[in-house]
Amino acid sequence: MAPQLSLEMALEIRFSESRLAIDANSLAVFMKKSIVRLSLILLLFGALPAAGAVSHKDARRALRNGELDIAEKLFRELISKNQRDVEAHLGLSYSLLKKRQFQAAYDSARHALSLDEYSSRGYALLGAALLGAGDFRNSAKAFRTSIDLNPREALAIAGLAMIDLYENRSSASVIGLRRAMQLDPAEPDFLLTFALAAARSERYGEAADAYERFLKISPLKDVARRERIRAVMDLLRYLVEQPKLYRVTGSTYAAAPMRVVDNRPIVDVRLNGSPDILRFVLDTGSAMSVISERTAKRFKLNPVARGGMSNAVGGSGRFEIVYGYISSLNIGDVRVESIPVYIRPFFGDNNVDGYIGLSALDEFITTLDYFHKTLNLERKQGNGSTTTVPGFQIPVRRTSSGFLSAEIKIEGLDGSWNFIVDTGASISVIASSLAAQEQTRRFAMHTQMRIFGAAGVSENIPTLLLPRVALGESSLEKVTAAVLDLDSINESTGFTQHGIIGGNFLSNYRVSFDFQKGVMWLADPSTVASSSGARSLRKEFNRN
Secondary structure: OOOEOOOOOOOOOOOOOOOOOOOOOOHHHHHOOOHHHHHHHHHHOOOOOOOOOOOHHHHHHHHHOOOHHHHHHHHHHHHHHOOOOHHHHHHHHHHHHHOOOHHHHHHHHHHHHHHOOOOHHHHHHHHHHHHHOOOHHHHHHHHHHHHHHOOOOHHHHHHHHHHHHHOOOHHHHHHHHHHHHHHOOOOHHHHHHHHHHHHHOOOHHHHHHHHHHHHHHOOOOOHHHHHHHHHHHHHHHHHHOOOOOOEEEEOOEEEEEEEEEOOEEEEEEEEOOOOOOEEEEEEOOOOOEEEEHHHHHHOOOOOOEEEEEEEOOOOOOEEEEEEEEEEEEEEOOEEEEEEEEEEEOOOOOOOOOEEEEHHHHOOEEEEEEOOOOEEEEEEOEOOEOOOOOOOEEEEOEEOOOOOEEEEEEEOOOOOOEEEEEOOOOOOEEEEHHHHOOHHHHOOEEEEEEEEEEOOEEEEEEEEEEEEEEEEOOEEEEEEEEEEEOOHHHHHHHOOOOOEEEOHHHHOOOEEEEEOOOOEEEEEOHHHOOOOOOHHHHHHHHHHO
16 A cells, blocks of 8 residues: 555645745836835846945835845845945845745854844844754744843744744743734734734634734735635634534543554544544644545535645645534544534545544543554543653644644754654655755665655655654664655744654554643553553454
8 A cells, every 4th residue: 555645735824934925016016116116126127236226225125025035135235245234134134034044044143143242133033043943942042142132122022932832832922922013013924923823822813813914914925825814814713603612522531443554543433423434544744634525525514714725745736725614523432522624635545534633632642552553532631631641751842834743863864853743644754855965865765655645646756764763762763754845844834844753653652642731652552551441442343
């Protein structure tokens, strides 16, 4: 069976912490502006303005308008005339940051700080570049240094709020981002981040309002992206009128039988009170749950919002973004009510009806026991669990798009790397940018793969054989990884992801998650006793 890649890329937001779309205004719009803009028109035709014509005001205007290529050229022109122009170096750093060129943005910020060691803006940009590259520890230090120098540095305040968002402190993130927006109300990036934090804190109306304000002040001219954001607004407005999302009723504990097919955990569920049994993959690679178009038609689930097209990892196709709503989902004796979902076509997954996203299980300690083939759900009491979870504890973060991300180490590669933890992916993945590095190329295999993804099938995918992969205190030798371009994921994660830890690694362990607290546990399944009733459940499951 061909490996499955379940990363759901029908994302409600194409958010990046430090990026706006790079779309120049049309020439007709420029012609209506003041004569100062004439230099920018010349740049569109590849002509540089005359010596002395470039000003900081021109460069800042281009940056604010989202004309990032133009802003970069103007700031470089200013620097060429005066290498000690701190403001120009800072402006260049911010332009590069919004283009997700984190190393270059970092270098420009460092250069500015070499000229002015007390520049709070320089430290804020340094922190933002480090955060975008996934270096949380040093980014937080840079942001705090910036605020020590200037308590009103909005970019640094927003940066710390983003760390709060990634590390599951959404309420603190909302507070910090409100402060950043007060200090710099014209920065669209802050509105996008605030919308994410507000939605994660169940402030759906505030999140929709923030997206609406973003569309009003943003220079974004990408029609498809604006359609996606409007669809999210429609979904959020719909959710405001619904009962509280992800309400848990029924039993506080369930041990449901689990199939493991192609390294993916599949459980039986029931939707909307129907007695019909459906097969869903438990998928930590998707924040929201997903159902197939076939299943939506069968249960007469009508779209509640739609808009824009999405690309997906693992396929060259595109599909429309469609949102639906499920009134209830039953797993064993556990019932979760009021669940928003994606509705999309499935490719190569004809025997699967949907995917359970991690948001649907936020109230539980969720354990995938691959050895005993059970899914164990235990509802948390207050802020914690009633039992001690066996195994090594590993912190995990939530990306902007809601994926789980953990730091892993690969033998032969220096440092640690951010990988999405994806139980719904049958195989692990290495980003093509990491695979292209000289120290990684020696792991290349001669075999190629065929991968089914959310948008179709990809053929002839190159593979690597990683000598040893470590996640926390647990490690596994000889892990096969497919090489894929993860740029589409990194446009929405907020901080760079270098790969995906899939089922060919995770299925060797007993894996437990506390999604709200941002931790997971890995244990040797052969040394952990089965949960109460697991064996009898498995017998009944196998008999059926």
